[in-house]
Amino acid sequence: MLRARTEDAGDDVPRAAGTSRSTPVERWFAAQGWKIFAFQRDTWQAAVRGESGLLHASTGSGKTYAVWFGALLHAQPSLGQPTQGATTNGLRVLWITPMRALAADTARALEAPLNALLPTWTIGSRTGDTSGSERARQLRSLPSTLITTPESLSLLLSQDDAAARFGKLDAIIVDEWHELMGSKRGVQTQLALARLRRWRPELMVWGLSATLGNLQQSRDALLGAGRGVLVQSKTRKKIVVDTLIPAHPSRFAWAGHLGLQMLPAVAAEIDRHASTLVFTNTRSQAELWYQNLLAARPDWAGLIALHHGSLDREVREWVEQGLRDGRLKAVVCTSSLDLGVDFTPVERVLQIGSPRGVARLLQRAGRSGHAPGRVSRATLVPTNSLELVEAAAAQDAVAAGQVEQRPVPEAPLDVLVQHLVTIALGGGFRSQELFDEVRTAYSYRALRPDQWQWALDFVARGGQSLTAYPEYQRVVPDADGVYRVPDAAIARRHRMSIGTIVSDASMQVQYLRGARIGTIEEGFIARLRAGDRFLFGGRMLEFVRVHEMTAYVRRATSGSGAVPRWQGGRMPLSSTLAHAVLDCLEEATHDDYSGPEMQAVQPLLALQQQWSALPTARKLVVEHLHSREGHHLFFYPFAGRLVHVGLAALISYRLAQRRPATFSIAVNDYGFELLGAAPVDLAEIFPASDMGGALFSSAHLLEDVIASLNATELTQRRFREIARISGLVFQGFPGQPKSTRQLQASASLFFEVFRKHDAGNLLLTQAQTEVLEQELELQRLRETLEELRGRSLHVCSITRATPFGFPLMVERFREKLSTEKLGDRVARMLQELEKAAAR
DNA sequence: GACCTGCTGCGGTGTG
Numbered sequence: 001m002l003r004a005r006t007e008d009a010g011d012d013v014p015r016a017a018g019t020s021r022s023t024p025v026e027r028w029f030a031a032q033g034w035k036i037f038a039f040q041r042d043t044w045q046a047a048v049r050g051e052s053g054l055l056h057a058s059t060g061s062g063k064t065y066a067v068w069f070g071a072l073l074h075a076q077p078s079l080g081q082p083t084q085g086a087t088t089n090g091l092r093v094l095w096i097t098p099m100r101a102l103a104a105d106t107a108r109a110l111e112a113p114l115n116a117l118l119p120t121w122t123i124g125s126r127t128g129d130t131s132g133s134e135r136a137r138q139l140r141s142l143p144s145t146l147i148t149t150p151e152s153l154s155l156l157l158s159q160d161d162a163a164a165r166f167g168k169l170d171a172i173i174v175d176e177w178h179e180l181m182g183s184k185r186g187v188q189t190q191l192a193l194a195r196l197r198r199w200r201p202e203l204m205v206w207g208l209s210a211t212l213g214n215l216q217q218s219r220d221a222l223l224g225a226g227r228g229v230l231v232q233s234k235t236r237k238k239i240v241v242d243t244l245i246p247a248h249p250s251r252f253a254w255a256g257h258l259g260l261q262m263l264p265a266v267a268a269e270i271d272r273h274a275s276t277l278v279f280t281n282t283r284s285q286a287e288l289w290y291q292n293l294l295a296a297r298p299d300w301a302g303l304i305a306l307h308h309g310s311l312d313r314e315v316r317e318w319v320e321q322g323l324r325d326g327r328l329k330a331v332v333c334t335s336s337l338d339l340g341v342d343f344t345p346v347e348r349v350l351q352i353g354s355p356r357g358v359a360r361l362l363q364r365a366g367r368s369g370h371a372p373g374r375v376s377r378a379t380l381v382p383t384n385s386l387e388l389v390e391a392a393a394a395q396d397a398v399a400a401g402q403v404e405q406r407p408v409p410e411a412p413l414d415v416l417v418q419h420l421v422t423i424a425l426g427g428g429f430r431s432q433e434l435f436d437e438v439r440t441a442y443s444y445r446a447l448r449p450d451q452w453q454w455a456l457d458f459v460a461r462g463g464q465s466l467t468a469y470p471e472y473q474r475v476v477p478d479a480d481g482v483y484r485v486p487d488a489a490i491a492r493r494h495r496m497s498i499g500t501i502v503s504d505a506s507m508q509v510q511y512l513r514g515a516r517i518g519t520i521e522e523g524f525i526a527r528l529r530a531g532d533r534f535l536f537g538g539r540m541l542e543f544v545r546v547h548e549m550t551a552y553v554r555r556a557t558s559g560s561g562a563v564p565r566w567q568g569g570r571m572p573l574s575s576t577l578a579h580a581v582l583d584c585l586e587e588a589t590h591d592d593y594s595g596p597e598m599q600a601v602q603p604l605l606a607l608q609q610q611w612s613a614l615p616t617a618r619k620l621v622v623e624h625l626h627s628r629e630g631h632h633l634f635f636y637p638f639a640g641r642l643v644h645v646g647l648a649a650l651i652s653y654r655l656a657q658r659r660p661a662t663f664s665i666a667v668n669d670y671g672f673e674l675l676g677a678a679p680v681d682l683a684e685i686f687p688a689s690d691m692g693g694a695l696f697s698s699a700h701l702l703e704d705v706i707a708s709l710n711a712t713e714l715t716q717r718r719f720r721e722i723a724r725i726s727g728l729v730f731q732g733f734p735g736q737p738k739s740t741r742q743l744q745a746s747a748s749l750f751f752e753v754f755r756k757h758d759a760g761n762l763l764l765t766q767a768q769t770e771v772l773e774q775e776l777e778l779q780r781l782r783e784t785l786e787e788l789r790g791r792s793l794h795v796c797s798i799t800r801a802t803p804f805g806f807p808l809m810v811e812r813f814r815e816k817l818s819t820e821k822l823g824d825r826v827a828r829m830l831q832e833l834e835k836a837a838a839r
Numbered sequence: 840g841a842c843c844t845g846c847t848g849c850g851g852t853g854t855g
Contacts, residue, residue, distance in 0.1 A: 100848090100849075127850090155850075257845090258844075283846080284844070308847095334846055335847050339848090384842090493852095498849085498851080501848055503847095562843095563843070566846090733851075733852060734850085801840095809842095
């Protein structure tokens, strides 16, 4: 197959503006020297008709103005007429953004047309950054357009005169909806919209999205099932994706993810362009790359910078401003710059290591050429040989327009519980009315009355087990059956806990002199002793002491040190990208190596084929190796590391049931390894009559998965988040945060109490469901098993680790699974499962 | 032949 390198340019013809019959909006575009695209016109015309919708177009294609004019025309159809536009009283348009940092930028963008066409309107923003005096002023009178976050919107809804405040609202625009829709923040937004729609049934709602596979569902989640129009730009933004090929592919690393071998090539690439973003997958990787780039090019001091989520706000803002001004030649960053601020000067995007998913690659590519008509360019920098295949696959997927779906959370009760208290504060509610309203939110469309009753009971009485504690009787009905919050302390505590983002406690890191550098997790700091060195914020630091939740450091004079390891997410290779990889491998089995990436990796794949076989979408490869360590079994299902964790545990559990055994497990995104001491009988494991069918059976999947992993521990960890969101655990006052240990202790206390005395607690059930769905990707595991049963099986014995097996052997993660303990676990977990099933 | 994996996002009080 010939590898196409760019997305097709479509036929979304821009139309000339400025003709005699043109409208004020068209004249405004013409005055800027901008063309109008059909999707923009479609959008505002739909808005003029009062229709809600979702506008889907690439990053940097000009969506903002399309919906903004739509909202303005909807509110003031005679826009730009001198006779119109008397001062508005109160809020007309609400603009929701997922990031504070976007608020100011957005306000600037929206202001320009307003000054020309509707000068009587005002714009303001309200986020956590908004000053106290500005907040107070806004509460006296809101601007006609308010830019805010989902959290700040909920806070507004928690005020007792909220209904009056939103009484004139005409339109809501939710920016970057694709970022919100898959998370609990999106659900929180859905609930807020349900509330506002009830006050203003004619309310127009528009979402803006990019890089997303499930458009219909995205629209449904925002507007309600089957409602609203879907406007898609026919022009796909031109995106060029290519790869930096290692100079000596034959000597390129088989394993590893840091990729510093590619440093000279990356430096040369940075050199050739005015401004480059270097994306990495982890914060520690960003630190190391920054440090090494600087060591290689000392003349770049002050011209290159570092940006990730643990660095201090001020540092990050300085870097962002530098990008905007075009002052910085390169910034090494993590997902912290995925979204957000429009850095028009950025010419090039480099992605070190696997992009993990097509959507993420597109999102990052879109940071360059960020203006209508300009080309976005991303260059993949592989960190090991097999990532060359991934690079080829990513290009294929981009060219084919395959983008991942984002699943919408299904009825999370912790978010609902929080919402109930918010609404009880925001004027109060009657049970039946609010139930009906909540069910108009997509995620709760199937909420059952008994679940509703449980949630209501939980906030009214603390559920079954907390009735004795007044602080958990958070809402109380008055004589008319209106539920309100009875106590100012509860109200305060609730407002301070609004939101669904739960992060681990971390410590401030600052110089003895006082300048703040950023935050690092307690766990890392706890292991340091005075004098230890570590790399952070692009500098080698020496740890001095901890005082009041702050770690004090000084610049280290020389030497090397540890790099902090933050406990981050473990984003697996997406299904879309994994399948594209299997397709590339399929081509390779037919000696079809097109494109520089596949050519570079060809010797390695040939070796894999010679020693074993290439796994493809039609062939599952299993290798057996006898080494000094013991007996290894390598499987290559290509289902992403989370699924492989579950799958490896499941297979070893099923093998151990046939014949007692203990296995060590290693996983990566491509496959997994089981290592045992006892000899392996391949004929017994894969009998000719069955070829693995029983091993990959989906029967008793749930039971086997729960039995094979320590699900209780996973569930308990998950419950911490739920306890915070549902308001069980208070995070503490700002500036005096509780340590992780305190929070953990109280969350696990609730977990134990509920398990013993309130087994029907639906938050426990939710924790278990979230573990299965999100941490083990049970659905994908199920699909994988089905796929595996459909693949032909290639089992072979090898004498040394193959190119695919080698990275698994060096994978440091080892999970011991002993048959002895397994018996106890099985009994315990099955008991719990039966209890759960009986409910 | 040899590896330095683990992201992001927001919000908030009271007292002097």
